[in-house]
Amino acid sequence: MLILECPYCGVKGEETEFAGGGEAHLKRFGPGSSDDEFHGYLFSKVNPKGVHFERWRHAHGCGKWFHAARDTITLEVYGTYPAQTTEPPKDIKDKISAKRPGWSWREFA
Known part of the structure; x- marks a missing residue:
């Protein structure tokens, strides 16, 4: 089970306290695209083995979205x-690099 901490209200809880919202840092396309x-x-998402960035919402708390x-x-x-x-x-980047040498931040299109 994941233990997440809301960066807004500071509540730390199991993933059931929160709601997942998919991959983070995507460029969003809508009307006019x-x-x-x-x-x-809509359909081209990465599903990496290793480091992943996700959107979460503090569903049973302050209601705010975070990564x-x-x-x-x-x-x-x-x-x-x-x-x-x-x-x-x-x-956070330093913490990831310490655990996974050679990891680098990828730019999102």
Whole structure:
């Protein structure tokens, strides 16, 4: 079971306290986008073995969306941070790099 901490209200709880919202840091395409862009946004998701960035909502608390960095193999949560951030904070990147040498942040299109 995942243990997450809401970066807004500070509540720490099991994943059942929160609601998953898919991959984080995606460029969203909606009205006015091409069919290929919208198709890619809806259906082309990565499902990595290892480090993954996800959107979560504090469903049974403050209701705010945030991002979580976690490992899909070990279920270790490297940290959480506000959803308005375009990339993980340096301390989370450093924590990931310490556990997974050679890991690097990928730019999201």
